[in-house]
Amino acid sequence: MTRNLENGHPMTILVTGANRGLGLELTRQYADAGHRVLACNRRPADAPALAGSVTWKTLDTGEAESIEALATDLAAQPVDVLINNAARRGDTGGLDTLSTDDFLTTLRINTLGPLLMVKAFRPHLERGRRRIVANISSRAGSVAEGLDADGDYAYRCSKAALNIATAKLAFDYRLIFLALHPGWVKTDMGGPQADLPVTESAQGLRAVIDAAAPGNNGSFRSFDGSRIGW
Numbered sequence: 738m739t740r741n742l743e744n745g746h747p748m749t750i751l752v753t754g755a756n757r758g759l760g761l762e763l764t765r766q767y768a769d770a771g772h773r774v775l776a777c778n779r780r781p782a783d784a785p786a787l788a789g790s791v792t793w794k795t796l797d798t799g800e801a802e803s804i805e806a807l808a809t810d811l812a813a814q815p816v817d818v819l820i821n822n823a824a825r826r827g828d829t830g831g832l833d834t835l836s837t838d839d840f841l842t843t844l845r846i847n848t849l850g851p852l853l854m855v856k857a858f859r860p861h862l863e864r865g866r867r868r869i870v871a872n873i874s875s876r877a878g879s880v881a882e883g884l885d886a887d888g889d890y891a892y893r894c895s896k897a898a899l900n901i902a903t904a905k906l907a908f909d910y911r912l913i914f915l916a917l918h919p920g921w922v923k924t925d926m927g928g929p930q931a932d933l934p935v936t937e938s939a940q941g942l943r944a945v946i947d948a949a950a951p952g953n954n955g956s957f958r959s960f961d962g963s964r965i966g967w
C-alpha cells in the first residue's frame with residue numbers, strides 16, 4: 738500500500754461516478770494511499786470490489802432527491818474532498834442533431850449536479866480539514882483554449898457552465914474550489930485513441946488536489962498542474 742496521508746491523517750474523499758473510468762481510478766488510488774473513500778454511483782450493487790476503506794453509496798447526480806438523500810445519510814460525516822467527477826458526453830453531432838432533451842440532460846448532470854452536490858455537502862465540507870471541492874471539468878469548456886473540430890455543443894456548454902459555477906462558488910464561499918482538466922484520458926468517454934492512461938491522469942489530479950491551498954481557490958488547472966485559461 739502506498740501511504741500518502743495528509744499530515745499523517747487519512748482524509749475522507751467523496752467521489753461521484755466512482756464505478757468506472759477516472760472516478761474508479763481516483764477511488765482506487767485514494768484508498769490505496771490509506772484514505773477513506775465514499776465511492777458513489779448509480780448502482781452500488783454492480784460496483785467493483787476494491788481494497789482499502791471504500792464505502793459504496795447510491796447517487797444519481799442528475800436527481801436532486803438522490804443528492805439530498807445521500808447528504809442526509811452522511812449527515813454526521815465530515816468530508817475533506819468532494820470530487821465532482823460524474824458526467825456524460827451528450828450528443829456529438831453538432832447543430833444537425835442538437836436536441837432539447839439531450840442538451841438539458843447533459844447540463845443537468847454535468848453542471849447542475851456538481852452545484853447541487855456543493856449545496857448539499859457544504860456542511861460536511863465545513864466540518865472537514867481540507868475543505869476542497871474538485872470539479873472535474875474539461876479544457877473543452879474553455880473559451881480561451883478549448884475550441885476544436887467536433888460537434889459537442891452540449892458537453893462543451895456544460896463544462897463552460899461548470900467553470901463559471903466554480904469561479905462563482907470560489908468567490909462566494911470559504912472553501913477551496915478547483916476546476917480540473919484530466920487530460921485526454923483512455924476511458925469510455927475519452928476512447929481508445931486518447932493519449933493519457935487513466936492511472937497517470939488520476940495521479941496528476943491527486944497531486945493538484947492534495948497540494949491545493951486557499952491561494953488556489955477558483956483556479957482552472959490541468960492534471961499536470963499547469964493553469965488553463967477560462
Ligand SMILES: NC(=O)c1ccc[n+]([C@@H]2O[C@H](COP(=O)([O-])OP(=O)(O)OC[C@H]3O[C@@H](n4cnc5c(N)ncnc54)[C@H](OP(=O)(O)O)[C@@H]3O)[C@@H](O)[C@H]2O)c1
Pocket residue numbers: 753754755756757758759760778779780796797798799800821822823824825846873874875876918919920921922923924925926927928931
Ligand atoms: N476521458 C477524457 O478524455 C476526459 C477529458 C476531459 C474531461 N473528462 C471528464 O472527466 C470525468 C470522468 O470522465 P471519464 O472519462 O471517466 O468518463 P466515463 O468513463 O464515461 O465515466 C463517466 C462516469 O460518470 C458516471 N455518471 C454519468 N452520469 C451519472 C449520473 N447521472 N449519476 C451518477 N453518475 C453518473 C458514470 O456512471 P454510469 O456507469 O452509471 O453511467 C461513470 O461512472 C468527467 O467529468 C469528464 O467530463 C474526461
